[in-house]
Amino acid sequence: MGVPHPSTKERFLSLEDTLLLAHQMFDDDDRPFVGDVLHLERPLNRPQPVRRPPIMVGGGGERKTLRLVAQYADACNLFATGLGPEGSVEQAVERLGRLGDAGIDHVILGMANDADPTAYGLLADVVAQIA
Numbered sequence: 001m002g003v004p005h006p007s008t009k010e011r012f013l014s015l016e017d018t019l020l021l022a023h024q025m026f027d028d029d030d031r032p033f034v035g036d037v038l039h040l041e042r043p044l045n046r047p048q049p050v051r052r053p054p055i056m057v058g059g060g061g062e063r064k065t066l067r068l069v070a071q072y073a074d075a076c077n078l079f080a081t082g083l084g085p086e087g088s089v090e091q092a093v094e095r096l097g098r099l100g101d102a103g104i105d106h107v108i109l110g111m112a113n114d115a116d117p118t119a120y121g122l123l124a125d126v127v128a129q130i131a
Helices: 008-026 065-072 089-101 117-130
Strands: 056-058 075-077
Touching: 008 065, 056 065, 065 075, 089 117
Parallel strands: 056 075
Antiparallel strands: none
């Protein structure tokens, strides 16, 4: 179909360039940007935001993605299971507690089987214990 699909390495280079460029533009710096993939003579961000928008990077790669999160992002989107079919409320609370100990202060829980009415009760129990 003619849609380019760069290699994983090229996509990560583009992502890192984009993150660097976003920081530069949010700092109202219009000097030339020369990255590995992106090159701009005068990157403008007009009008400037009232406050710098937070940057979220999603993915689960420990070597590349999490390095980018640590260097450039304010938040990350990790994909991990909390309460599985074999999991218990206590296990979920313990796991969420470990995330809190690691500095994570927001968690969004998705429900794989929202048609199962017992899932809502389990989630309510987890929330009640954490609160």
